[in-house]
Amino acid sequence: MTVEKRTPIPVKDAIERVVKESFVMPTTTVALDESLGYILAQDIIATYDIPRFNKSPYDGFAIRSVDSQNASGEHRKTFRVIDHIGAGSVSDKTLAQGEAIRIMTGAAIPEGADAVVMLEQTIEDDDSFSIRKPFEHHENVSLQGEETQENDVVLQRGQHINAGAIAVLATYGYTEVPVYRKPSVAIIATGSELLDVADPLEPGKIRNSNGPMINALITKHKLTSKVYKIQHDDLESSIAVVKQATEEHDIVITTGGVSVGDFDYLPAIYEALQANVLFNKVAMRPGSVTTVAVTKDTYLFGLSGNPSACFTGFELFVKPAVYAMMGANAIYPQIVQATLMEAFAKPNPFSRFIRATTTFNGKEMTVVPSGFNKSGAVIAIAHSNAMIMLPGGTRGYQKGYTVDVILTDSTAFETELLL
Amino acid sequence: MTVEKRTPIPVKDAIERVVKESFVMPTTTVALDESLGYILAQDIIATYDIPRFNKSPYDGFAIRSVDSQNASGEHRKTFRVIDHIGAGSVSDKTLAQGEAIRIMTGAAIPEGADAVVMLEQTIEDDDSFSIRKPFEHHENVSLQGEETQENDVVLQRGQHINAGAIAVLATYGYTEVPVYRKPSVAIIATGSELLDVADPLEPGKIRNSNGPMINALITKHKLTSKVYKIQHDDLESSIAVVKQATEEHDIVITTGGVSVGDFDYLPAIYEALQANVLFNKVAMRPGSVTTVAVTKDTYLFGLSGNPSACFTGFELFVKPAVYAMMGANAIYPQIVQATLMEAFAKPNPFSRFIRATTTFNGKEMTVVPSGFNKSGAVIAIAHSNAMIMLPGGTRGYQKGYTVDVILTDSTAFETELLL
Structure with a gap:
């Protein structure tokens, strides 16, 4: 029984090793109303100008601006x-001198007209109206091509398809959208101490919370997953199950079994699968034993069995890998700065990630750790929308310090209306 | 033909009028693995301590700390x-003097033991090992209840069920989760100028982009929707369709038809439905004509037909209403501050909302408008993850000013690794 020696690498290096592997998924097409959350697989080129014709942005009257010259309160035109x-x-009419056409918002400016008078700017009288000010050429006209012109790239390959992208795709008539396929994910919680959610408690055992949590994170990113049954500490069946998972999925996430104990089989599993271990120790807390390996076309993420470490490993390593596989341009987490609202002692030189709650207090972004925050903590994850990132090699942090914060959850925790 | 006079109210007042209506949905239960994104309908109380027993956070040996006193490099114990x-x-053993039990991460500390020696801190020799330092009482022990104690509220009614909450629910054995039902949403795009996405273009017409965009926003919040066919400008059929939608859904969102033109039927529709109009003009750009009305148990959101105004109306009014209906504690958008990276002239005294891209450049959060940004713009929405909020009554903004930013999209636009 020997203790395996592991050399920790910096977090940044670890993330870079993961994404450098970049198995980009093949492309496919999906229906427009299914495309939210996919990554666009080709540039979308404007096939016509937007606006496609000069149009009225208001309800009113299309006029010839030249006819409005010298209009005033005293001399209405x-x-x-x-x-x-x-x-x-x-x-189908063309304006002659002194003529106008009643026009609705969004309608094409008629021939001869070059300005629009808003309803509110008129006094109406049966089939005529008068105005009290001159209008300029193109006043109140949305000009053809002012937003974008034919052949412009309106959406880029690699962009997340958000609601706005769907509006653009709809505009250009895409009922089907070219996207990268999403990776399929296997989730295998390991450990003889684990019970299923529905199981009654037993001495020395705990319920499996990592499996449902990772499945929720996968669901949040709109990926499909297969949740395997809990894998107890048995090497042969563990090898068989993980091997099968690598054959059926693009990503295999295990939780637990990554430490250096007698029943931690992941190193042996990776060896049996001839997987290339990218790293098995990261200079960070929690989650220092996070291990990532690759086979020919599958990522193997060995996340910690400790919930906070497991969550951190997902956010730091799995998420960028998922988006790299999907061909995304933006794969890294969103980072903001915030003012730390309570001191945080940091007893070791590793990079530290702390589940935290960010709040904008009306003056500044603030952040506090979300309660009990050890590696094994689970409740703090539920109350966090961010992780404070304290770089390695620094000492403790005082209240009032500015810290970097990784945003992990877009559901706001504020209840006040701050507009 | 008279022009209806409308009195604009401040954005904040408008939002407050909307959420004050608060039709809270009835509660139900959903399976744990379906519960992501729902709002929790009751407090979750800890039915036991976490950890549930004193446990080892490491692989190593459980010992009696008293036996380790005076250990040193020269006098190993x-x-x-x-x-x-x-x-x-x-x-089932109890430690006597000089005895130890090999223990795995997460295992219960055996009787008699009160400290754990990490594997890395030992020299092993068959059935024994030695250490070179004394251990304190409870050193390397995760204590029962150190994270939370029986009867603590671990999750609050009204909280968003995120991945961390699912881990907590799994821990406490919730296979079914008490939640508020989600409102069902009808989406009706109105306007005779609108073509379906699949339709070929015709003179003077544009494809309906608001319907797919709003449907994507609804999908993003994991609500179910029914997308009605495009409603052309005909009062009788419009009344019939909206009436049917209010009977079948909790929220009816229309786009277009909210202006003051001859073919803008919403006021007449609201009257026919005896709906209470909360406001029909807001002191903001874009989207000043956004109208919100309520019937007995349905919200009617009359969003602008202009895509940027439509999007803004959704984020400002629909989203808080949705979360208020779902019983959420946090219903308002997440706001951060950022440094404006280009000047923005502001030609009117209304509050201004600008589709924008926030980026953390390693030193500070920055924000720029996402391109052509008029009310009718569509492409800028796709390239935005935020909206700059410039309060009413202010003048232009210079580069370098600090501005408030509403986060609208959690997909990052950064491609650099900033850790």
Whole structure:
């Protein structure tokens, strides 16, 4: 029985080793209304200008601006209304001097007209109206191509498809959207101490919380997963199960079994699978024993069995790998700065990640650790929307210090209306 | 034909009027692995301590700390290993003087032991090992109840169920989770100028981008929606369709038809439904004509037909209403501060919301408008993860000013690793 020696590498190096492997998934197409959360697999090129024609941004009257010159409160100019056009309709008339066409928001500016008078700027009288000020050429007109022009790249390959991207794709008639396939994920919680959620408690045992948590994180990123049954500490069956998982999935996430104990089989499993271990120790707390390995086309993430360490490993390593596989341009976590609202002693030289709650107090972004925060803590994760990142090699942090914060959850914790 | 006079109210007042209506949905239960994104409908009380028993946070040997006193490099203390316990197992032995039990991470501390020696701190020799330093009472022991104690509230009613909450619920054996039902949403795009995504273009017409965009925003919040077919400008059928939607759904979102034009039927529809109009003009740009009305148990959101205004109306009004209906404690958008990286002229005294991209540049949070940003703009929405909020009554903003930013999208736009 020997204790395996492991050399910790810096967090940044570990993340870079993970994403450098970059198995990019093949591309496919999905229906527009299924495409949210996918990564776009090709540039989307404008096939026409937006706006596609000069249009009215208001309800009002299309006029020739030249006819409005010298209008004033004392000398109102009167126009004769020769047509009404609703949105989506096009007038077949061309304006002559002193003529106007009633126009709706979004309708095409008729021939001859070059300005729009808003309803609120008129006094109406049957089939005519008057105005009290001159209008400029193109006043109140949304010009063809002012937003984008034909052949412009309107969405980039590698961009997250968000609601706005879906609006753009709809505009250009994409009923099907070119995307990267999403990786499929196997989740295997390991450990003879683990009970299923539905199981009654037994002495010395705990319920498996990492499996459901990781499954929720996978669901949050709109990936599909298969949750394997809890794998007890038996080497042969563990090898068989993980091997099967690597054959059926693009990512295999195990929790537990990554330490250096007698029943921690992951090193032996990786060896049996001839997987290339990218690292098995990271200079960070919690989660220093996080291990990542790769086979030919599968990532193996060996996350800690400690919930806070498990969560941290997911956010730091699994998430960037997932988005790299999906071909995303933006794969790293969103970082903000915040003012630390309570001191945090830091007893070791490793980088420290602390489940935390960020709040904007009306003046500044603030952050506090979300309660009891050891590696094994679970409740703090539920009350966090961020992780404080204290770099290695620094000492304790005092209240009032500015710290870097990784945003992990977009559900706000504020209840006040701060607008 | 008269122009309806509308009195704008401040954004904050408008939001407060919306959420004050608060139709809270009935409660139900959902399976644990379906509960992500729901709001918890009751407090979750700890039914036992966490940890539930004194446990080892490391692989190593459980000892009696008293036996380690005076250990040093010169005078190592030797222990005899009398049992091996894996995680989940419990030893039936009680330690006597000089004895130790091999223990795995997570296993219960055996009777008589009060400290754990990490494997790395030992020299092993068959059935014994020696140490070179004394251990304190409870050194390397995770104490029962140190994270939380029986009867503590571990999750609050009204909290978003995130991955961490799911881990807590799993720990306490919740296979079913008490939640508020989610509101069902009807989406009705209105306007005779609108074509379906699959339709070929026609003169004067545009494809409906608001319907797919709003549907994506609804999907993002994990609500179910029914997308109605495009409603052309016809009062009678519009009344019938919206009436049916209010009967079948908790929220009805219309886009378009909220202006003051001849074909803008929403006021007439609200009147026909005897809906209470909370406001029909807000002192903001874009989206000043956003209208919100309520019937007995349904919200009617009349969002602008202009995509940027439509998006803004969703984020400001629909989102808080959705979370208020779901019983959430946190219903308002997350706000941060950022440094404006380009000047923004502001030609009117209304509050201004600008689709924008926030980036943390390693030193500070920065923000820039996401391109062409008029009310009708669509592409900028796709490239935004935030909205800059410039309060009413202020003048233009210079580069370098600090501005408030509402976060609207958690997908990062950064590609650099900033750890």
